[in-house]
Amino acid sequence: MRALRTLVLAAVVLSGLSVTPTAAQAAPAVRYVDCAATAAGDGSPAAPLNSLAAVNALTLAPGDQVLLRRGSTCTGELAPVGAGSAAAPVLIGAYGAGTARPVIDAHGAANAVLLRNFPHVTVQDLELTAPGDNTQRRRGVYVLATDAGTVPGVTLQRLSIHDVRGLMPSTVTPFFHGNGKYADATGAIVVEAGGSVTPTAFAGTRILDNEIRSVDRQGIYTWSNWCRRPALATFWNSLCSGNWLASTGLEIRGNRLTDVGGDGIVVKGNTGALVERNRLAGFNVRSGSPNAGMWTANSDGSVFQFNETSGGRTTSDGMAYDVDHSTSGTVFQYNLSHDNEGGFFLLCPYDKPTVDFTIRYNVSINDKARGFQVCSGPLTGGKIYNNTIEVGAGISTALVTESTSAALDVSFRNNVVRKEGAGTVSWTLSDPAFTVDHNAFRNVAAYAGATNTVTAAPGLAAPQVRDPKGVELLTGYPLLGAGAVIADNGGRDFFGNPVPAAAAPNIGAYQGAGVGTPVSISRFDTDALGAAPAGWVSTGPVTTVADPAGDLGRSVRLDPGASTVTAFTASGDLRVSARVRAGQSGGAPFGLHLLDQAGTPVAQVSLAASGRVAWTTGTGGWLEDGPAYRAGEWQLLELVLHPAAGTYDVRFDGVTVVTGAASGPSAGPAAKVRAQVAGTGSFTLDEVIIGPAG
Structure with missing residues (x-):
């Protein structure tokens, strides 16, 4: 290893760069891995390592790289040891000609990649699979920290993860709804802060531009054992034991997920997470238990924006989005939802109130069973405004389903709900604290508590299409400038148009001027x-x-x-x-x-x-x-x-x-x-x- 570092340093010096190593500072090393090579080498380009076991035996230092050959396949679990630094993270990626990613097939191991207590590391450009019979733990990437304090700087990007067949409630007995989630979850990417001695959390984790297909149970999932606080729903005390320590700086961006057995993207145990520009098509496909598309629980200040979610199966949840229990300050904005069997949104507080959530400038097309379902428990400071919801022919849905006697402090304003063709849009709501004002309801059952309702044709530019521009408003229709002024309205709409701070906005997700009629x-x-x-x-x-x-x-x-x-x-x-x-x-x-x-x-x-x-x-x-x-x-x-x-x-x-x-x-x-x-x-x-x- 020291010889290889010396070779790298010599190359840098010959290139004209000025480097002054110290006794405690060696030049970063690059190890090449080709699992198709017949002989085990020293990690050089001419004599690459030829097994994951050889990589796992190394101790990686800041700036080190482990590069797997494109077109090759390694079997087993990649479980590197070491640490990078903020200035010089460890890089695990690909080398060689072509665009095919190197493949890691877990081949019976629980994980294709395991990052345990590994700060400042980037894993990118790999193809990962963990086949199985859905009766054991299986994961594409398992990012695990136990009794480690704060673990910063983990990045997972441009990975292709598929055919991860972890256990689910539908595949093991006895039945338990939590099989494959909570601690030791299964799925494509699982990030877990565990341990019981040293409070542990992640900082600055980034999950970017990955392609995830045919995985069980979870798509992208975070969990923490350091979850107990006064706001926690009581039933979770049996699932985690540590006092509250939130992970921070989580970014989940630009990922594409298809054919997910259970939940799509789940944020738990975080403060200030950002989930944006992801696409999820097909979730809750095989789990046989409640799962939603993108959601958060026991987290504060989560923002979900510019996402698209479709193809949710069953009405065992099956909604596109969910503001779940033990959360505050959650924002869902600028998202598209369509063709989900369970519906559009779940609001699920349990015995502690879900607090100060905002759902705005989202578009729902042909979501089915429910618009907004409220589980048992109270909601406090909820705001649902300027969303556009279209319900197609043959669909009957409950726009708001109240499943609790607890107080629902929610404002429902400036929303468009348009029904087309056969079927109904109904209400199961009686709580006067749930205010309904300045909405446009077309072919929707009247709600006795509603005020300032517009029932005329809303003038959507192209009704019932999944292209979001279909919900723009035509010139001359009554929703333009007909909404109620809302403080702290986010400043922009689904399309980037500004939202007026003092003048009356449009009703619905579109805030621009009226548009021309399509030909x-x-x-x-x-x-x-x-x-x-x-x-x-x-x-x-x-x-x-x-x-x-x-x-x-x-x-x-x-x-x-x-x-x-x-x-x-x-x-x-x-x-x-x-x-x-x-x-x-x-x-x-x-x-x-x-x-x-x-x-x-x-x-x-x-x-x-x-x-x-x-x-x-x-x-x-x-x-x-x-x-x-x-x-x-x-x-x-x-x-x-x-x-x-x-x-x-x-x-x-x-x-x-x-x-x-x-x-x-x-x-x-x-x-x-x-x-x-x-x-x-x-x-x-x-x-x-x-x-x-x-």
Whole structure:
């Protein structure tokens, strides 16, 4: 090890950098690991280590790196020992050509990666799996601190974690609802502060940009044994024993989770956690017990924002979001929720009040059983305002379900609730402390305690679509400037528009000026299954199908050689958006094209055979520098045309791909939208909106 450090130092000196080592300070070491190598080496590039056991035998120091070869697979548990520093964290990552991540297959071990009492460490760019039969503990990454004081600076980023098969209530006997959560939880990423002697907590933990798929029980989960305080719900005293010490600085950002057996993202034992820009599609899939999408318990000051949650299964909870017990100052804002069987929100205080929570500027589309369910126990200082809730055909939901005789000190103001088609929106609420004021209820059962209610059509721009821009308000409708002024209103809405501090705001999640009416909205929900969509001219295999994600409504499937075109009339800047779901991650391009009346392209964007988003220049050449698209997930594709400038912009899944691309070869005007598939794959199309850009 000392020889390797000397080699690294020599390389630094030869590069011209000035380094003066001391006797107590050695140069950081880089160890290379290739588990496909036949012989155990010294960790150099020419002679890499070839087992996780060899890595686990090292003692890592600040600035050290452990790099696993891309394309290789290691089996067992990576359990490094050591510590980094704030200035020089230990790095565990990847090396080598290509983009494939190195794989760690736990292969019967409990964890693919175990970080025990390890401060200042970054783990990144690995693929982790922990298969099993769901009867034992299994985790992708287990960040564990026991009797360690404060453990700072753990970062987990750009990991792919899948097929983690930990125990759940549905898979072990006797049945216990807590199997796989609380202490020693199972799932993709578990962060736990344990021990019983030295109070222990984490500081500055970051969980960023990871892809999590098919895991049991939890997606991302935090827990602390240092939880006892006066605000704690009584039943948790049997689950944890240490006096309160909160972890701080937790950030959970940019993660994508699909097919989670139990809970999606759970924050417990923290102060000031930030959970933002995560996407969760499919949770509570296999657990057989209560689970929610994203939620917090026994934490203060948690902020959940800019997240999307869908596909919650069952009504055993099954809600997108939850403000649970022993919390204060929780904020849920700017989140999207859709197609969750359990509903939109759970509020669950138990025997101690949940205090000072805020739910604002969120959007709910076709969440089912419940809008807001209140468990037993009191709520104090709750504020629910400026949310937009749409309930589709065939859904009956209880907007507020009161399951307690305790006082519910909650203000419900400036919200839009719109019901469409068959089914009902009802109330199970009698507490006069739960005030309902300045809301817009369309086709919603009247609530006797409501005041200043608007019942006219709300004027949503594109009702019942999952594109959030559908809840913008049309010019001339009554919700513009019709809300009540709310102090400390957050300053901005779902879309980034400012919220007035003194003037009356809009009702609902949108606070901008009125927008123009779309010229065309194609939802396909009334088209016959197996038939081509009405209003479109189709050639090849174009068929209406049930939504492949199980969401409410129907979609259109395009198989190889399929093309479908719809005509429109519009002028000025134009926005076309569509939800697209790829049946594969490459090999079969999908095109969304704006055409002139003669069928010549004005602007073109593609989910290309390369697996990336592509677009054309004015001369028709293709550029494929866009982000990768994913198979088996709905993703939003947007094209904005600027005819006067001769340019267009492309956004994909909320990320700007290109601005100012040259349109052409036709100068327009655009008169048609075409969707088509070449190659050997298939794509599904839904919710095509054509309207003014703004």
